[in-house]
Amino acid sequence: MGKSPKERAAQLGPGALPGRESDVVWDSQRAGEFMTGRLSDPAVGRPPHPVMPRAQGTAPPARRGGGAPRDRKSAAHRVRIWLPLSLVLLLALAGVQMVRAVPDPVLRTGADASSYTFDGRFDIPWPAKGQGAVQVQGVGGIGTFGDPRPVPTASVAKVMTAYVILQNHPLKKDEAGPEIEVDAKAVADGTAEDESRIEGLSAGAKFSQLDMLKMLMIPSGNNIARLLARWDGGSDSEAAFVQKMNEAAQRLGMKDTVYTDPSGLDAKTVSTAVDQLKLAEAVMKSDAFRPIVTLPNATLKGLSAPLNNNNDDLLLSGLSIKGIKTGSSSAAGGALMWAAYKSVGDKTPLILGTMMDQHADGPDHNALNSLALVKANSKKVIEAVRSALTSVVAVRKGQTVGYVDDGLGGRTPLVATEDLRLIGVAGHKATLALDDGGKALPRSAKSGTKVGRLRLAGVADAPSVPVALERDLAPPSLGSRLIRLG
Known part of the structure; x- marks a missing residue:
C-alpha cells in the first residue's frame, strides 16, 4: 500500500506534496484539523480543497458563472430607462426645428x-503726368490714371458752388428763380487783376439766380461765386457757405476733397480727379444746370459784354461735348471737368471725365498754357473713348x-x-x-x-x-x- 498523505508530507518536508502537488503549500493547523476530521465539507463530507497561495503580482481568478445574467438584466434595465427619454428628446428637438422660423429666400x-x-483691349491715351478719371453712364468707371493725391482745383471748385446753390435753391429747367442783388463787394472784386471776374457790375443791380449761375459757370466769375455764397448764407461772410460745400462733398463720398473758398482761387481748395467725377455725376442730374454749361457764350441783360466760355473750343469741336468747367492757376495748372455724349445702338450714354494737375513747360502767365494743355489732353481722351464704346x-x-x-x-x-x-x-x-x-x-x-x-x-x-x-x-x-x- 502507498504511504498516507501525512507520511508523504512528513517525508517531503513541511507544507509540501509530491509530484504536481508539490506546488501546494498547506497550512499546518488546517491540515491537522483535516486529519482529525474536525474540518470537512458539510455538503459532501469530503475535506475541502487545499488552499492555493496566489503568486505575487497575479490577479485573483475570475468568477465562473453567476455574473452574466445579472449584467444582462442591468443592460436591459438601462435600455428601458434611456430609450423612452431619447425618444422624448428627439421628438422635442423635432418640434423645436419645426416651429423655428424658416429663412427668407x-x-x-x-x-x-x-x-x-x-473682348479685346482698349488703352485710354492718358498724358504722362497729372491725374484723371472717366466713367460712362450705365457702365461705371472705365479708367483712371496718375497719383490720386489731393491737388488744387482752381475754378473747377465753382461746380460745387453751383451744386450747393441748386440744392438749397432748386430751379426747374429754364426757370429764372429769385432776384439777387449785387453788393459793393462784388463790384470791387470785379476790378481785381489776375483772376477771372465779371466786370462792370453796379451795386444794387439785380440779376436772376439763373443769370447769376451763367456768370458763375460760363466765364468763371470769382466775384459771382463769392456773391452767391454771401447770398445763400444771408451775411457778409462766405464761411457758412464753404462749410456747406464741404458737407455736400462728404455726402457725395468725396473723401479727399477740402473746400476753403467758393471760387477755387485759394490753393488750399483741393480734390482728386476721382472725387470730382462723383460731383460731375451728381450735378449733371440737374435740369437747370445742364443747359448752362453747354453754352459757348451768352448775352445777359444788364451786362455790357457777352459772356464767353473758356471751354468754347471743345464745345464747338463736334464731339458732342456738353461742358462742364475749366480751371487754371499757377498752383493747379490746368484742370477740366467734362461731359460728352455718344450714341451706341439705341442708347446715348453720358460720358464724364476729369483731368487735373496739368502743367505746361516754360513761362505760363495765369496758367493759360496749362489750360490749353489740359483741354488738348482731354480732347484726345474724349475722342478715344467715344470711338471705343460698343454695345454687346x-x-x-x-x-x-x-x-x-x-x-x-x-x-x-x-x-x-x-x-x-x-x-x-x-x-x-x-x-x-x-x-x-x-x-x-x-x-x-x-x-x-x-x-x-x-x-x-x-x-x-x-x-x-x-x-x-x-x-x-x-x-x-x-x-x-x-x-x-x-
Whole structure:
C-alpha cells in the first residue's frame, strides 16, 4: 500500500506534496484539523480543497458563472430607462426645428452670369503726368490714371458752388428763380487783376439766380461765386457757405476733397480727379444746370459784354461735348471737368471725365498754357473713348443666371426673360448682380414667375432685364427643416 498523505508530507518536508502537488503549500493547523476530521465539507463530507497561495503580482481568478445574467438584466434595465427619454428628446428637438422660423429666400447670382468682359483691349491715351478719371453712364468707371493725391482745383471748385446753390435753391429747367442783388463787394472784386471776374457790375443791380449761375459757370466769375455764397448764407461772410460745400462733398463720398473758398482761387481748395467725377455725376442730374454749361457764350441783360466760355473750343469741336468747367492757376495748372455724349445702338450714354494737375513747360502767365494743355489732353481722351464704346449682348434670353436660395439647401434656377445688352469698351469687365427691387420673395410660385432683375452691380442707371423661375418654387421640405443646423 502507498504511504498516507501525512507520511508523504512528513517525508517531503513541511507544507509540501509530491509530484504536481508539490506546488501546494498547506497550512499546518488546517491540515491537522483535516486529519482529525474536525474540518470537512458539510455538503459532501469530503475535506475541502487545499488552499492555493496566489503568486505575487497575479490577479485573483475570475468568477465562473453567476455574473452574466445579472449584467444582462442591468443592460436591459438601462435600455428601458434611456430609450423612452431619447425618444422624448428627439421628438422635442423635432418640434423645436419645426416651429423655428424658416429663412427668407434670397436671389443668388450664378457663377456663369456674375460678370461679363468685353473682348479685346482698349488703352485710354492718358498724358504722362497729372491725374484723371472717366466713367460712362450705365457702365461705371472705365479708367483712371496718375497719383490720386489731393491737388488744387482752381475754378473747377465753382461746380460745387453751383451744386450747393441748386440744392438749397432748386430751379426747374429754364426757370429764372429769385432776384439777387449785387453788393459793393462784388463790384470791387470785379476790378481785381489776375483772376477771372465779371466786370462792370453796379451795386444794387439785380440779376436772376439763373443769370447769376451763367456768370458763375460760363466765364468763371470769382466775384459771382463769392456773391452767391454771401447770398445763400444771408451775411457778409462766405464761411457758412464753404462749410456747406464741404458737407455736400462728404455726402457725395468725396473723401479727399477740402473746400476753403467758393471760387477755387485759394490753393488750399483741393480734390482728386476721382472725387470730382462723383460731383460731375451728381450735378449733371440737374435740369437747370445742364443747359448752362453747354453754352459757348451768352448775352445777359444788364451786362455790357457777352459772356464767353473758356471751354468754347471743345464745345464747338463736334464731339458732342456738353461742358462742364475749366480751371487754371499757377498752383493747379490746368484742370477740366467734362461731359460728352455718344450714341451706341439705341442708347446715348453720358460720358464724364476729369483731368487735373496739368502743367505746361516754360513761362505760363495765369496758367493759360496749362489750360490749353489740359483741354488738348482731354480732347484726345474724349475722342478715344467715344470711338471705343460698343454695345454687346452679355446675357441671352433663357440663359440661367442664378437661383432662389431658400436658406435650407433648396435652389430653384432663374433665367433671363430678355437679352441683356451692355455698353462698354474692349477689356472692360462688368460685374452683374440679381436685384429683388426691395420686395420680399415668395416662398412658393409657379414656373415663369418674375422675381427680380439682372443688372450691373453698383452702377446707377444701369440696364437690366427681368429674371423668372425656371421651374416651380416650393417651400423648404420637411426633411431639410428637421436636419438644419444653423
